[in-house]
Amino acid sequence: NKPRRPPQPKPHFLLGNMRDMPKGGNEWVKYRDLGRKLGSDIVYLNIFGRSILAINSLRTANELLDKRGAVYSERPRLPYLKELSGWDWNLALMDYGRKFQLYRRLVQQYFQPSIVSNSYESLVKLETWKLVNNLLKTPDRFVNHLHNMAGGIILMITYGHKIKPQGDKYVELVEELRKSGSQTPGSRLVDTFPSLMKLPKWFPFAEFHQHATKSRALSERMRREPFEAAKQHQAAGTAIPSMTISLLESDFASEGFDREQTIMDCSGVVYGAGADTTVTSLTSFFLAMMLHKDVQRKAQAELDTVIGRSRMPQFSDRSSLPYVNAVLKEVLRWQPVTRLGIPHCAMNDDEYNGMHIPKGTVVFSNIWAILHDPDIYPDPESFIPERYLPDSSGEESKVPDPASASFGFGRRICPGRHLADSSMWIAIASVLHLFDISKIKASNGREIEPKVSYTSGVVNIPTPFKCAITPRFPQAASVIDDSIDLDGEN
Numbered sequence: 001n002k003p004r005r006p007p008q009p010k011p012h013f014l015l016g017n018m019r020d021m022p023k024g025g026n027e028w029v030k031y032r033d034l035g036r037k038l039g040s041d042i043v044y045l046n047i048f049g050r051s052i053l054a055i056n057s058l059r060t061a062n063e064l065l066d067k068r069g070a071v072y073s074e075r076p077r078l079p080y081l082k083e084l085s086g087w088d089w090n091l092a093l094m095d096y097g098r099k100f101q102l103y104r105r106l107v108q109q110y111f112q113p114s115i116v117s118n119s120y121e122s123l124v125k126l127e128t129w130k131l132v133n134n135l136l137k138t139p140d141r142f143v144n145h146l147h148n149m150a151g152g153i154i155l156m157i158t159y160g161h162k163i164k165p166q167g168d169k170y171v172e173l174v175e176e177l178r179k180s181g182s183q184t185p186g187s188r189l190v191d192t193f194p195s196l197m198k199l200p201k202w203f204p205f206a207e208f209h210q211h212a213t214k215s216r217a218l219s220e221r222m223r224r225e226p227f228e229a230a231k232q233h234q235a236a237g238t239a240i241p242s243m244t245i246s247l248l249e250s251d252f253a254s255e256g257f258d259r260e261q262t263i264m265d266c267s268g269v270v271y272g273a274g275a276d277t278t279v280t281s282l283t284s285f286f287l288a289m290m291l292h293k294d295v296q297r298k299a300q301a302e303l304d305t306v307i308g309r310s311r312m313p314q315f316s317d318r319s320s321l322p323y324v325n326a327v328l329k330e331v332l333r334w335q336p337v338t339r340l341g342i343p344h345c346a347m348n349d350d351e352y353n354g355m356h357i358p359k360g361t362v363v364f365s366n367i368w369a370i371l372h373d374p375d376i377y378p379d380p381e382s383f384i385p386e387r388y389l390p391d392s393s394g395e396e397s398k399v400p401d402p403a404s405a406s407f408g409f410g411r412r413i414c415p416g417r418h419l420a421d422s423s424m425w426i427a428i429a430s431v432l433h434l435f436d437i438s439k440i441k442a443s444n445g446r447e448i449e450p451k452v453s454y455t456s457g458v459v460n461i462p463t464p465f466k467c468a469i470t471p472r473f474p475q476a477a478s479v480i481d482d483s484i485d486l487d488g489e490n
């Protein structure tokens with residue numbers, strides 16, 4: 001009378017599904033393929049008593065993670081990240097409970113749609129105009145400029161910190177963290193066998209201890225340094241209004257948790273999550289545009305008609321630019337920022353379509369597979385913004401907005417999604433309006449085909465590539481100049 005499990009590859013009598021466990025990169029493709037092999041949109045694995053469930057369809061992700069939020073809002077134990085590397089303060093990894101609910105409430109209130117449009121849009125616009133101004137001067141450093149744009153936005157919102165145009169220490173800290181390498185959470189051996197944590201540091205298979213020590217130091221710097229700086233400004237009377245200062249001055253009920261620690265942690269997670277994600281997506285946008293000149297041309301024709309060539313796009317133009325909106329959707333779908341999301345975990349036993357999902361099951365939402373499902377997004381590897389637009393007979397598209405998956409699910413859905421959406425939209429509209437993005441040319445004038453590849457970590461980062469970014473019309477520079485007075489910063 002064993003309860004029926006969700007579809008599972010036949011387990012080895014000793015190793016269980018150890019050998020089926022996707023690892024070594026491209027885990028999202030391997031989970032999708034396992035599902036196809038089993039004829040199911042969910043895949044269950046048992047690794048030495050540890051249950052893992054991968055969800056490969058939007059329907060089941062909605063059914064389990066959204067509708068059954070009371071069951072699936074926990075995060076797994078993650079010994080490497082939380083216990084060894086000291087990231088347990090981070091809301092994104094935190095266990096579901098009173099502390100999580102307090103942190104989530106405090107963070108969320110600063111990123112409601114109305115707050116984003118009323119309080120942050122002018123900052124987002126200013127940082128975007130700095131971005132296009134920088135692209136005009138040093139186009140080769142476009143990734144750096146994207147880091148400055150995202151860092152400029154999130155550090156101002158979070159700490160009232162105005163970044164230095166070059167080499168800002170908090171922008172660099174995020175880059176350092178990214179370079180320190182990150183694997184899919186829960187994919188290290190020590191996550192499967194937590195007792196490995198007890199191995200001495202010198203032991204041959206215990207090199208994870210060294211990585212963890214570095215990661216711990218970065219984690220501590222990330223939450224403490226900008227927070228302490230904001231506090232010093234507050235004491236000196238020089239603080240710029242920000243989330244940190246607002247929380248320090250507010251009398252929120254801290255429910256028995258240390259107030260200062262709570263504020264430091266909440267600000268730290270926003271800084272960490274906000275500085276890297278939009279950069280990644282916008283880098284994919286540059287790559288997509290370089291590879292798809294036809295898409296660029298269509299978006300630019302729309303921008304020429306709606307905006308003309310004498311001003312910058314504004315947020316108020318958004319509803320008149322359906323093709324540009326569709327480009328943003330396709331960027332989020334084509335290369336989702338997190339391909340397996342951040343794992344959820346079942347807080348209780350659950351039953352789904354007659355299948356038993358045990359308490360403690362680690363649940364991966366395979367965002368990549370959901371957004372690359374050929375039945376929903378035909379020809380999923382291609383970049384086709386038209387899929388979201390009305391067809392030739394004028395009938396509205398029924399293709400789901402990728403935002404329904406790319407920002408995660410249920411009670412853990414990304415609280416920064418409205419800010420991410422605004423920042424990415426204005427950046428995409430402004431860059432397409434002013435620039436052509438092309439493949440670089442060899443000395444014989446022939447275009448060099450770029451090698452398209454991505455890293456294999458939690459965040460889906462394109463490996464470095466070059467592209468030519470050139471003004472699209474002669475008055476591009478004056479359009480920027482007229483919009484932004486960099487000294488006065490209007």
Ligand code: HEM
Binds near residue numbers: 416419
């Ligand atoms: C393109 C940009 C972004 C994408 C694609 C993205 C995506 C995601 C995803 C997939 C999750 C996991 C959701 C889940 O567990 O189901 C997440 C969580 C989170 N994101 Fe974002 N994010 C982006 C930008 C941002 C920004 C700008 C912020 C800062 C305001 C932010 C803050 C967070 C936080 C704090 C969490 C943890 C939520 C929790 O565990 O309850 N993200 N994000």
